[in-house]
Amino acid sequence: MRSDFLRSTPFRLTVLLGAAFLVALAIAGFVAFELIRQELAARVDQTVTDAFTIISQSYGEDDVADLGDAVRSHAGATLRHERVYALTDKAGTVLAGNVTRVPPGSGWATVGAGALGVTDNTDDYRIFSGEVGSYTLLVGSSYGETKAIGRLTLVSLAWAGGLLVALILVTGVVVAARGQRRLDGIASTMHRVGRGELTARIATTGRGDDIDALVGEVNAALDRLSALVESMRQVSVDIAHDLKTPLNRLAITVESAIEADEAGKPVAAWLRQAQEEGVRINATFDALLRIAQIEAGARRxxxxxxxxxxxxxxxxxxxxxxxxxxxxxxxxxxxxxxxxxxxxxxxxxxxxxxxxxxxxxxxxxxxxxxxxxxxxxxxxxxxxxxxxxxxxxxxxxxxxxxxxxxxxxxxxxxxxxxxxxxxxxxxxxxxxxxxxxxxxxxxxxxxxxxxxxxx
Ligand SMILES: Nc1ncnc2c1ncn2[C@@H]1O[C@H](COP(=O)(O)OP(=O)(O)OP(=O)(O)O)[C@@H](O)[C@H]1O
Ligand SMILES: [Mg+2]
CATH class of the missing domain: 3.30.565.10 (Histidine kinase-like ATPase, C-terminal domain)
Known part of the structure; x- marks a missing residue:
């Protein structure tokens, strides 16, 4: 019964439909996740560019003190190294900032926390280094926020997927159970009919759905079948009953012929009568067969x-x-x-x-x-x-x-x-x-x- 249930058409259809939904959700989720990730990366770059612009504007007329102050105040305003700043001179010495090491090279780069000597943040950093006068200014932002939002998106999608699977299974079980109950009803009725209980009929729900329509047809066919079987039975009884009389007459005529023969009387008249009776019985059978042949419908x-x-x-x-x-x-x-x-x-x-x-x-x-x-x-x-x-x-x-x-x-x-x-x-x-x-x-x-x- 259990395996029958899992193989039932409604259950399989629900699961199939659910699987299609799940695939659609996965594709939509992947696209949304990619778009969000790209948007967040662009924002990180923007933040870094903005900070670099603001800080570099504080440098005027070779006055490195203001630049150092700007870097220090920005560095002081960030927690857990969310943002990193460094001002280095030509020799690579860090003059101000919240990092202990500065990776070589200039322009955009993505580096690990270790390359900056940061220990309280394990995320990667997006950094930009550029010349400000004869100094090098490095501004960077950790990918921590981006990663957190990405993780949040994935978790939400996973929850939606999980809920969907649960909902599909519950719906599938409910729909299949209802469908199975109706199919069981049909099967058990047909089984009873098959065993000869021709009055058995399938119950309809009255909802007028497709199964009800089918059940209506099956019941109508059963009505016709039982009417036909009943009329066949009636016909057989009638025929047997009605043919008894001429057969009895034939038997009596033959008996009379035997008696006449034993008494030494002529028997030809009796035999002729018996022959006529035989011809009549034959004609009746011919007519019965003819009717049956017409009823079979081949002549149409x-x-x-x-x-x-x-x-x-x-x-x-x-x-x-x-x-x-x-x-x-x-x-x-x-x-x-x-x-x-x-x-x-x-x-x-x-x-x-x-x-x-x-x-x-x-x-x-x-x-x-x-x-x-x-x-x-x-x-x-x-x-x-x-x-x-x-x-x-x-x-x-x-x-x-x-x-x-x-x-x-x-x-x-x-x-x-x-x-x-x-x-x-x-x-x-x-x-x-x-x-x-x-x-x-x-x-x-x-x-x-x-x-x-x-x-
Ligand atoms: N025109 C009629 N007037 C009066 N009764 C009739 C008429 N036609 C049929 N019947 C009645 O209906 C019965 C059935 O008719 P049906 O034709 O089936 O059988 P039948 O004429 O008796 O025998 P057969 O098989 O030779 O035709 C007849 O026995 C007769 O009682
Ligand atoms: Mg007639």
Whole structure:
């Protein structure tokens, strides 16, 4: 846990950012230190020049006494040899001043305290020696103050750096701990989901930050996942349940055939019945597989621009006669001027065929069936209306389930997969299917989004 924490992204980011700040501080500190040092050195030179000028001005007309006095009074006014003064004659003898030794040469020089014979100050000196009449005047200033200020600058920078490091570490730990807690929450929830607890959801802080947005997406994905798993489970149970009946019927028919055979009676009729049952069961499985294949979405790649008017006309042509045979009428209204939709032509034909077949099958003779198309709210709506028995409001959701049939339809042939296929195709097309009361009868409307040409 400890090493995980140090490796956590927020902690590493904070430390990285802190290190960048520290480097910036070091560079800025170095530049500031250099500037201050140069400024102080220039001031020391200025002080020395000023003192030299003042003292040398007291020399007039070979009067060395005034010069000696000036040097003595300056030397007397300095403590711990902060400033050094010396007046020497041609032979190098120190006539006045606060040093015992004078380094040779003239002009600017930087010398150690020892070169001046100073013992109570260990700092280096900046000195200037110049001729005043026939004498040599030396004025100097120790670097003590410069060094002290330099040291102070370094100490301040070190403190700032130290505080920064401490602050970075504390911030890093706090930020990382908070981030880690949220990541742990996400990880533990995902772990629970992985173990099959599909209702587990990640808590959000409500702050609406980036992690909350991510958590929202993950939770939404989990919602979809659990809905999907639940519907799969439901479908499996439904299928197993609904296929029991035809399989039982098959078993009973085969049993009857065996009994007839044992009794020496003809068995062909029983076997034919068994064969028909087998064909029906096979057809049901084919339809189930077809729905599953459509739901997998692979056919979306085959979408083209389809004219809905032609679909309606084809269906009206194909089923007009069938309706008449059932003593019903099939009419097509308003199929002109519909904009194209993106879709799979064969599947769209299959949808309309299933709906018209339902109307023919589930309505009594004398019923009238109306096929129509219109534009509604920017979408293309294709509908099949009849004036038959309709579907009760509380059954309208259930009829889309696989193998589900309304109780009173149990006597008609069919497997209860027609509307499931309609729904699967509609979902594939981004279309919606609605069942409405036609008072009396049923209207099934499929609303397709309009075709948008690929950019
Ligand atoms: N136009 C309609 N009028 C009245 N009831 C209908 C209509 N269309 C569908 N239904 C009801 O909805 C149920 C489900 O329809 P669906 O098309 O899924 O199955 P089916 O028609 O029974 O069988 P098949 O798989 O052969 O289509 C039907 O059993 C029927 O009870
Ligand atoms: Mg049907």
């Amino acid at each position: 790649a085959r979408f083209t621009s389809v004219a809905p008017g032609t679909i309606l006309e084809r269906i009206a042509d194909a089923y007009g006669e069938v309706a008449v045979e059932h003593g019903q009428t099939l009419r097509l209204t308003a199929a002109d001027g519909l904009p194209p939709v993106s879709g799979d032509r064969d599947l769209m034909l299959q949808v309309l065929a299933n709906l018209v077949e339902n109307a023919i099958r589930h309505c009594p003779p004398g019923a009238s069936i109306v096929l129509s198309g219109r534009i509604d709210d920017g979408r293309v709506e294709l509908s099949v209306a009849d004036n038959g028995p309709g579907i009760p409001a509380e059954e309208r959701d259930k009829v889309f389930r696989r193998l589900y049939r309304v109780e009173k339809s149990r006597t008609t042939p069919g497997s209860g997969l027609g509307l499931s296929l309609v729904k699967a195709v509609a979902d594939l097309h981004g279309a919606t299917v609605t069942l409405r009361d036609n008072a009396p009868g049923l209207v099934v409307a499929v609303r397709f989004p309009r075709h948008t040409p690929a950019l």
